Structure formats: C-alpha cells, structure tokens
Amino acid sequence: MKNNKVKNKASAFYIVLFVFLILYVVSFVFLFSWGFITTFKGANTSDGTGYEFNKVGLPNPWVFTNYVDSFNKLFVEINNQRFYVETMYLYAILYAVGCAFFATLVPCITAYVISKYKFFFSKIVYAFIIVTMSLHIVGATPSAIEMARTFGLYNSIWGLWVMSATMMAGIYFLVFYDTFKAIPQSYSEAAEIDGASNFRVMVSVMLPLAKNVFFTIFLIKLIGFWNDYQTPILYMPDKPTIAYGLFIFMYQSDSIYSSVPMKVTSAFLVAIPVALVFIIFQKRIMGNLTMGGIKG
Amino acid sequence: MYMEQITLKNKSKIKDKNGLTERKRKELIFYIIMLTFPVVQVAIFYFGVNFNSILLAFKKYDFDVQSNTLLGYTWSGFDNFVRCLSDMTGDYVFLVSLKNSFIAFGVQIFISTSLALLFSLYIYQKKPFSTLFRIFLFLPSVISPLVIVIMFKNIMEEAIPAIWLQLFDMHIDPVYSANKMICLLFYYVWTSFGTSVLLYTSSMSSIDDSIIEAARIDGASSVKEFIYIILPLIYPTITTFITVNVATVFTNQLNLFAFERGDADYSIYTYGYYLFMETAKGGNYGMYPYLSAMGLILTVVSVPVTLLIRYGMLKLGPSEE
Numbered sequence: 001m002k003n004n005k006v007k008n009k010a011s012a013f014y015i016v017l018f019v020f021l022i023l024y025v026v027s028f029v030f031l032f033s034w035g036f037i038t039t040f041k042g043a044n045t046s047d048g049t050g051y052e053f054n055k056v057g058l059p060n061p062w063v064f065t066n067y068v069d070s071f072n073k074l075f076v077e078i079n080n081q082r083f084y085v086e087t088m089y090l091y092a093i094l095y096a097v098g099c100a101f102f103a104t105l106v107p108c109i110t111a112y113v114i115s116k117y118k119f120f121f122s123k124i125v126y127a128f129i130i131v132t133m134s135l136h137i138v139g140a141t142p143s144a145i146e147m148a149r150t151f152g153l154y155n156s157i158w159g160l161w162v163m164s165a166t167m168m169a170g171i172y173f174l175v176f177y178d179t180f181k182a183i184p185q186s187y188s189e190a191a192e193i194d195g196a197s198n199f200r201v202m203v204s205v206m207l208p209l210a211k212n213v214f215f216t217i218f219l220i221k222l223i224g225f226w227n228d229y230q231t232p233i234l235y236m237p238d239k240p241t242i243a244y245g246l247f248i249f250m251y252q253s254d255s256i257y258s259s260v261p262m263k264v265t266s267a268f269l270v271a272i273p274v275a276l277v278f279i280i281f282q283k284r285i286m287g288n289l290t291m292g293g294i295k296g
Numbered sequence: 297m298y299m300e301q302i303t304l305k306n307k308s309k310i311k312d313k314n315g316l317t318e319r320k321r322k323e324l325i326f327y328i329i330m331l332t333f334p335v336v337q338v339a340i341f342y343f344g345v346n347f348n349s350i351l352l353a354f355k356k357y358d359f360d361v362q363s364n365t366l367l368g369y370t371w372s373g374f375d376n377f378v379r380c381l382s383d384m385t386g387d388y389v390f391l392v393s394l395k396n397s398f399i400a401f402g403v404q405i406f407i408s409t410s411l412a413l414l415f416s417l418y419i420y421q422k423k424p425f426s427t428l429f430r431i432f433l434f435l436p437s438v439i440s441p442l443v444i445v446i447m448f449k450n451i452m453e454e455a456i457p458a459i460w461l462q463l464f465d466m467h468i469d470p471v472y473s474a475n476k477m478i479c480l481l482f483y484y485v486w487t488s489f490g491t492s493v494l495l496y497t498s499s500m501s502s503i504d505d506s507i508i509e510a511a512r513i514d515g516a517s518s519v520k521e522f523i524y525i526i527l528p529l530i531y532p533t534i535t536t537f538i539t540v541n542v543a544t545v546f547t548n549q550l551n552l553f554a555f556e557r558g559d560a561d562y563s564i565y566t567y568g569y570y571l572f573m574e575t576a577k578g579g580n581y582g583m584y585p586y587l588s589a590m591g592l593i594l595t596v597v598s599v600p601v602t603l604l605i606r607y608g609m610l611k612l613g614p615s616e617e
Contacts, residue, residue: 018424021415031447031451034451119324125335132342134540134543134602135602136544136602138592140346141571141572141575142583144341145575146584163341165333165334166337171495202330226440227443230553234576246446247557260454267443271440274438274439278438282431286430
C-alpha cells in the first residue's frame with residue numbers, strides 16, 4: 001500500500017514536469033511556426049492583404065519573394081556606406097570561424113602544456129584561471145576598447161581574432177585540462193622514445209586524441225560568435241556581421257523592407273546557418289562535456 | 297668507442313649550470329614558447345585592460361570649447377568616484393537599476409535554477425520524450441537572441457492581441473508594451489535553460505548507479521532520491537552556477553539592448569544594460585572614465601560577495617559523504 005502511495009506521488013511529480021515541458025516545447029513551436037509563416041506574408045497594405053491585416057493566420061496570398069528580396073535588397077548603412085547581406089555574411093563567417101578557432105586552440109594548447117609539464121608556473125596558471133572564473137570585473141569594456149585602439153586591433157576582424165584567443169576560457173579550459181590529464185603519460189613517452197620532439201608529441205599524438213573535444217568546443221563557440229552582435233558593435237562598428245546587421249535592421253522603419261515580414265525574414269537569415277550546424281552536429285554539441293564542479 | 301658510448305649515455309643525465317638535464321631544458325624551451333602568446337595576451341587584455349580601467353577611473357576627458365578640440369584624458373582624482381557614488385545612491389535611474397538587477401538575480405536563482413534542476417532530473421531519468429525536451433531546452437542557446445526577440449516581441453505586441461480579438465472579441469493592449477518588466481523576466485527564464493540543463497544532466501549522469509539503486513532498494517521515493525542523493529552529489533556544479541550568477545549580477549542586461557536598443561525606459565534599466573548602452577554609444581569617450589569608476593565600485597562590492605557566497609556554499613552545503 002505504502003509502495004503504491006510512493007509510486008503514485010512519483011508519477012504525479014513527473015506528470016507535472018511533463019506538462020511543464022510540453023508547454024515549453026509548444027511555446028517554441030508556436031514561436032517558430034508564427035515566424036516561419038510570417039516570412040511568407042507581404043507588407044503591402046494598400047489592397048487589404050499582407051501582414052497588417054493577417055497577423056496570425058496562414059499567408060493569403062503566399063509571398064515567396066521575401067527571402068530573395070532580403071538577400072538582394074536589404075542593406076544597412078554605416079558611415080554613409082551600404083552593406084548588403086552577402087557582405088554581412090562574409091564578415092560573419094570570417095569573424096565567427098576565426099574567433100571560434102583561436103578561442104578553442106589557445107585554451108586547448110594552454111591546458112595541454114600545464115597539465116603535462118610539471119613546472120611551478122603551471123600551478124599559477126591553473127589557479128589564475130580557476131579564480132578568474134568566479135571573479136567578474138565590471139565596467140572594463142571602455143578600457144578594453146581603448147586597449148584595442150592602442151594596439152591597432154580596433155575595427156578589424158583579425159583584431160578580434162587576437163582578442164578572442166584567450167586561455168581564460170572558463171569551463172572549456174577545464175574540459176580540455178581534464179581531457180589531457182586523463183591521457184596516460186605512456187602515449188607521449190612512447191613517441192619520445194621514437195625520437196619525437198615535444199612539439200611533435202603535442203601535434204601528432206596528444207591533439208589528435210583530443211580532437212573530438214576540440215571540435216565540440218569549436219562548434220559551441222562558432223555558434224556563440226555567429227550569434228554575437230554586441231562585440232562587433234563595440235569593437236568592429238564599421239564591419240557589420242549578419243547579426244549586427246540584423247540588430248540595425250530591427251530598428252529601421254523608413255522603407256518597405258522594414259516591415260515585420262521582412263524583419264522576421266532577415267532574422268531567419270541569421271538563424272538558418274546555425275540551425276543547420278546544430279541539426280547536423282546536434283549529438284556532438286549536446287554530448288557530455290563534463291566539467292565537474294570546482295571544489296575548494 | 298666504448299668510452300664514447302658511455303659519454304653519450306651519460307650526456308642525457310648531465311645537468312647544466314642551472315641544474316637542468318638536456319631533456320628538461322628542451323621541455324622548458326617548448327613550455328615557454330607554447331605559453332608565450334597566451335600569457336602575453338592575458339597580460340595585455342586582462343591585466344592591462346583592468347589596470348587601464350583603474351587609471352581611467354581617475355581621469356576625465358577634456359574638451360576645449362573655444363578651439364573645439366578634444367584634449368584627451370587628464371587626471372581628475374576622485375571626482376568620478378564622488379559623482380558615481382552620489383548618482384548611485386540618489387539618482388532614480390541607478391536606484392531602479394539596482395532593484396532590477398537584484399530582481400533578475402533572484403529570478404535566476406530561485407526560478408531558473410529550480411526549474412533547470414527539475415527539468416534535468418526528468419531528462420536524467422530518461423522519462424518519455426526526454427530527448428525532444430533536451431533539444432528544445434537547448435534551442436535558445438543555439439538561436440541568436442536577436443532572432444528570438446524579434447519574434448517574441450512581435451507576438452507579444454501584435455499576434456496575441458489579434459488572437460484575443462478573434463477568440464473573445466475583446467481588444468487588449470500590446471502585451472509587451474503594457475508589461476515590459478514581466479515580459480523581460482519571462483523571456484529571461486524562458487531562454488535560460490540551455491547550458492545549465494546540459495551540465496546538470498551531465499553531472500547527474502556521472503553519479504554511480506549503485507548509489508541510486510541502493511536508495512531505491514531502501515524505499516526512497518523519486519523526490520527523496522532527488523533531494524538526498526542527487527542534489528548533494530551535483531552540489532559542486534550547482535555551486536559553480538550560482539557563483540557565476542552572483543558574479544554577473546551587475547553585468548546582466550536582461551536582454552534589454554536587444555529588446556529596446558538604447559531607448560529603454562528608465563523603469564526597466566539594469567546596471568548591465570546601462571553600462572553596455574553607454575559604452576556602445578559611438579564617440580562617447582567622455583563617459584569612459586565615469587563608467588570605469590562605476591565599474592570599479594560595483595566590482596569592489598560584487599567580488600567579495602561572490603567569494604563569500606562561494607565559500608559559504610561549499611562550507612555549509614552537503615558533502616558527498
């Protein structure tokens with residue numbers, strides 16, 4: 001009897017959670033469905049059709065030119081210069097891929113070196129990264145912008161590559177550190193006996209063993225940098241990425257291309273590439289990146 | 297020849313004047329080369345930036361009105377700090393920002409974290425549709441916040457009133473405009489689960505199955521299993537998340553910049569939004585010293601509190617034993 005009572009309570013508990021989760025899924029399905037059908041609505045208001053007269057129903061008539069028009073005609077103007085979608089895509093690819101690569105490579109190599117080489121400085125680096133994960137310096141952005149200008153890194157994509165190539169990668173550094181710590185020393189020793197240099201051991205033996213973790217973290221960072229619009233606004237204001245362009249376009253109201261269907265269409269232009277990356281690599285991105293909470 | 301072999305064999309064990317063997321010397325050279333860029337990068341963009349931020353807080357940006365030229369930064373002592381403290385304790389904008397920053401923090405800790413743990417438990421227990429729920433919970437971490445904000449805002453402003461009119465023949469105000477703070481907090485919770493659920497479920501998955509089974513054999517319910525077994529064992533992960541949330545209480549923008557650009561009403565300001573918005577304004581160099589001073593004051597408050605909370609949680613929290 002008691003067991004049945006316990007079982008029933010557990011079932012009710014999970015049923016409540018199930019209902020919450022279903023509502024959560026339904027809310028996102030509604031959001032993206034509404035967005036998707038809105039991209040097929042026109043902005044025309046003179047003939048009684050278009051989005052303004054049909055904000056929630058299926059398109060009537062269906063307009064299939066919004067995506068093409070977005071690509072060909074949408075632009076943002078910065079300092080009297082027009083940037084069209086293909087240019088913004090180019091800047092976004094260079095920014096996202098470059099920053100993601102260096103932001104993954106540098107913590108990876110740092111984690112390898114300090115996990116494998118027992119010099120005292122390794123402990124200092126490890127402790128520094130752990131401590132700074134919890135410490136957040138507020139209001140240093142103006143100073144960072146000044147530093148970027150001082151070193152000639154301001155308003156350039158490669159400048160952002162340099163600024164993103166930090167070993168202070170938080171939990172991702174710990175993931176790399178734990179990965180390399182778990183690799184037995186015998187792997188590198190075997191290569192050294194065969195005459196491999198330290199660099200050769202790292203490149204030919206150790207990094208390949210961590211390639212799955214490297215690629216997973218690279219993908220997560222790629223998605224983050226692709227979606228990031230605030231860093232380009234601050235550090236690269238004259239080279240709009242597609243996300244930055246979308247932000248500017250969100251608040252335009254002075255043309256036919258600033259209607260709600262066009263704004264939602266341009267939003268989908270930002271979302272589709274990362275959605276494809278996520279669909280293809282979903283299992284890898286959501287796989288078990290263990291961090292293990294930091295103690296002491 | 298024999299003597300040569302002995303010499304070669306012993307060569308690797310011969311230490312130089314620094315006490316290093318040849319192998320150790322090569323390792324050290326490699327170590328230094330590999331760490332040079334990361335260390336220099338941190339030296340400039342962490343230590344350099346923060347040191348410069350401290351210096352900037354004691355400066356002001358001079359502008360000569362007569363000649364209409366920018367003179368650059370000059371020392372101004374503690375003027376920025378005095379102005380900041382006066383504004384932060386008396387100005388409506390900053391008092392509201394403080395209130396909203398703490399509201400956002402409270403919502404994150406008590407609502408988002410609780411829900412994230414419960415959803416993670418459901419997924420960890422592999423209940424029906426766990427995989428589907430896991431994907432949708434992670435979706436906001438994949439799709440740009442701008443994309444979701446555009447759709448969310450238009451649904452709140454236009455679609456929901458249109459649906460209400462069709463269903464109930466009743467006009468309602470645009471939902472977002474009439475209830476901005478509530479919508480912002482809802483959106484904040486609604487899109488917050490991604491990484492936390494991923495890491496909580498990973499943490500739960502690393503729990504030894506035998507511990508769970510032993511608890512079940514002893515008759516523990518799912519709720520008791522969650523409270524007395526699972527939570528204590530993933531407590532370090534929870535501590536890390538809460539610590540990060542405490543550390544970022546004054547940098548949390550509540551997505552305001554995406555929702556409102558630089559035009560938000562003062563009543564919904566947070567410190568994170570104010571600091572970012574003022575920094576993002578083009579050519580706003582005159583404000584940089586003031587913003588740096590404000591940032592320093594907020595850091596001086598948040599860092600010890602973060603460390604104290606972390607220490608307290610680890611000291612007073614459940615142990616794995």
